Amino acid sequence: MNNNKYKVLLVEDDENITMLLSTMLETAGYQVVVAGTCNTAEMMFLSYVPDIIILDLGLPDKDGISFLKKVRENYLTPIIILSARSEEKTKVQALDLGANDYITKPFGSEELLARVRAILRSYRFSADEGRFPGGEFVLKNMHINYDKRKVFIDDTEIKLTQIEYNILALLSEQCGKLLTYATIIKAIWGCSDEGSIKKLQVNMANIRKKLGSTPGQNDYIVNEIGVGYRMKEENE
Numbered sequence: 683m684n685n686n687k688y689k690v691l692l693v694e695d696d697e698n699i700t701m702l703l704s705t706m707l708e709t710a711g712y713q714v715v716v717a718g719t720c721n722t723a724e725m726m727f728l729s730y731v732p733d734i735i736i737l738d739l740g741l742p743d744k745d746g747i748s749f750l751k752k753v754r755e756n757y758l759t760p761i762i763i764l765s766a767r768s769e770e771k772t773k774v775q776a777l778d779l780g781a782n783d784y785i786t787k788p789f790g791s792e793e794l795l796a797r798v799r800a801i802l803r804s805y806r807f808s809a810d811e812g813r814f815p816g817g818e819f820v821l822k823n824m825h826i827n828y829d830k831r832k833v834f835i836d837d838t839e840i841k842l843t844q845i846e847y848n849i850l851a852l853l854s855e856q857c858g859k860l861l862t863y864a865t866i867i868k869a870i871w872g873c874s875d876e877g878s879i880k881k882l883q884v885n886m887a888n889i890r891k892k893l894g895s896t897p898g899q900n901d902y903i904v905n906e907i908g909v910g911y912r913m914k915e916e917n918e
Contacts, residue, residue: 688802689713691732693723693749694764695741699787703736706791712798720744724752732759734802736794737781739765739772747776754780760801764789770908777862777910784860800858800915819854821916824893824902826854835894845870846889849882853903853913862910886911 690707694700695718704714715730717723720743727735735753739746746763753759763776763784773784782801785794819826825834831847833840842850848870853861867878886903895901904912 688734689715689730689732690798691715691717691723691726691730691735693717693720693735693741693746694738695719696738699738702791703794706795707798710795718742720746720749723749727753727759734798735759735761736764736798737761739763739767739776747779750776750779750781762794762797762801764794773909774862774864777860778864782859803858803915819857821854821857821902821914826851840892842889842892843885846885846892849885850889853911857913858915860906860910860912866911 688711690712692700692703692707692714694703694716700716700718704716707714715726715732717726718741720741723735723737726732737746737749741749746765750761750763753761760782761780763773763781764787765772765784766787768786776784783797785797817828819828823836826832827834828851831851833842833847833850849866852866852869863879863882864874867874867882870882871878886905890903893902895903902914904914906912
């Protein structure tokens, strides 16, 4: 697929970073439009209808979180936060508000491009083909049949509890996106209590064991310690 069709809205006020990212993205075949403030970003978003947004948080007129909230009121456009803020609390807040990924500065250019590719693949597949009941999901040698609520490794069915299946299906539906503990807990149990994170971790440990993952080896699911879980992309 030709990346030229993808438009990137880069919201960043640092001129050096803007120049670096614009050159890097354009060299990789993306169209780039740049905004240095939240207000400009809002106008450009409506004018250009980008396929993905790369968003800094420390902008001169407003905090980037306000732009994230504004977009998420009506749109599912993928958003990658690119920020110098590395606090766990800030990451969790941004992801809970709907950011698809969070990368801290300084960053590796190849890693950023890989994240952009992964999110665009995930978003396109989710929008065009669907991963919800009636569809199927395949990652390496794992196969999920949503219609039958069954999971297979190669041709062997893996017996999961209802909760375990729901967690795995949720992560696969958002493949490539980091889901915070709070997001998963709300989706699976509807509410949180004092032991919710522990309950999630226990279920996740059982899922990994049943899928054949050994300690320190994550074939399908990545745990971002203190933040949440993410289903790996096919090429990771």
